[in-house]
Amino acid sequence: MMSRTVFSRFGHIPAGHRWRVCLFIPQVLLFLTLLVLLTGPHMLHAENYMSRTMVMQVMVADPEVTADRMVEWIEGRGGYYIYKSPDLITIRISMENLEGLRLFTEGEAEQVVSVAFEAQDLRGSIITLQSGIVSREEILERNLRYLRNADVEGTLAIEREVTRLLKEIEDLKGRLRRLENDIRFARAEIYLSFMEQTLPQTIPSSFTWINSIDFYGFVEGGYVP
Template identity: 30%
Template sequence: MRIYVIILAGIFLIGCQETDPTDQVGESSYDAPEQQTHKKENANWENGQNNVIHEERKVMYHGNVTMSVHNVEQSMKTITSYAKDYDGYITESSRMTTDQQLYANIRVKIPNNHLQSFLHELDGISKDIVRQQIRGQDVTEEYFDLSSRLKAKRTVEERLLTFMKEADKTEDLLSISRELAHVQEEIEQLEGRKRLLENQIDFAELFIELKESSTSLEVSQENLKTPQKIKNAFIQSINVIAKILSLFVIVVIGFSPILLCLATVIFLCWIGYKRKTHQRRKKDS
């Protein structure tokens, strides 16, 4: 019985070895390299995670700075100039006035290797730094994960392109084309995410808030009020003259009968006085 079992096992093994491997490859033969690549992708990812500590750390920096300045407009121009000097750029800026106080917000992107120098320049703009906060986010694992997945997807793309050239059946060609389009779409998404991550890694983002100091505000408001005071004084003087003229016209017209009578009496008295004076002069002569 044992001999019979051993003979059957030997025949089965020989039959398996003589089976043509191409007989097992059908319409889905193009999937085999992709499955192998996925296995390799997982292996590469695990190896990449183990070797992350040996690679350069990938850190994104974000910061918030609040400053009190004497001149908001001039400070905005100075910060924009410093950003250009350090190969950075402005992504957002705004100004507003609240309770007669001027505020401005600026969002700046500065290369990481110039971040400390740029912060030092801000100290020169204002000695009154109300708040300064810089925080970093380690994205090393995410970055190398994206790189590994992107490399694996490109390998799959190359394999699928090779299968497309070798495909004989229309059905296989259509299946490969659909899979290739799906893989290429994933590659574009991964590349876009990687480019965004690289930009965030290479450039630190600073949100700078400027507010005008109270001393500067008082002087500025006083300067703004001086022309207004002159205008108000001129208008008031015109109003006084107009009131006087109006009162004079009212008195003259309103009391004209009385004034006419008084004028007549005064005129008659004056004529009588003149006659008496003339007669006295004649008698004396």
């Protein structure tokens, strides 16, 4: 009864082909599901080719204490530091915690001198490395096949080639791992003091009173702590 009701909607389709129509719909749905499953991860991966860097300059009351507090904060969030001194701390932290790190640093600072973000698309470099690995692995496989039928001299030549290829593959894989780590972890360089080494210079102004504004003249005119 029910199938008759369903089929009544396909009245214009010949009776012998109605089952085919009913099977076609699930097939389309299955195809679309597979399409989403196959392309989905690639689409997500494509968005994650970006490597991000944050450079901050802050002034803090006690740089050593602040550096320790920052290390504690980042380690509590799965990050780590690669360099720490009273002047500079270099941090690797997951992308999602980068904004939190900026806010935390601002909270610790007496004065934020500057904040700069940089982003780099590593897609090209990663694809180049991946294709380099694949091509070398193919040559390696071919060389190993030749090895079975090679004489002593040929075996030695192939061994040299295999060693070179293995070294190159390991090198490429290492570079790929480093880039993947750059995508997974943002890099933050936090200068805990004003690192500007160039001192202001006196440039004459056309306005007389502006020439009288001078930090060094001001501080050296009286005792400045």
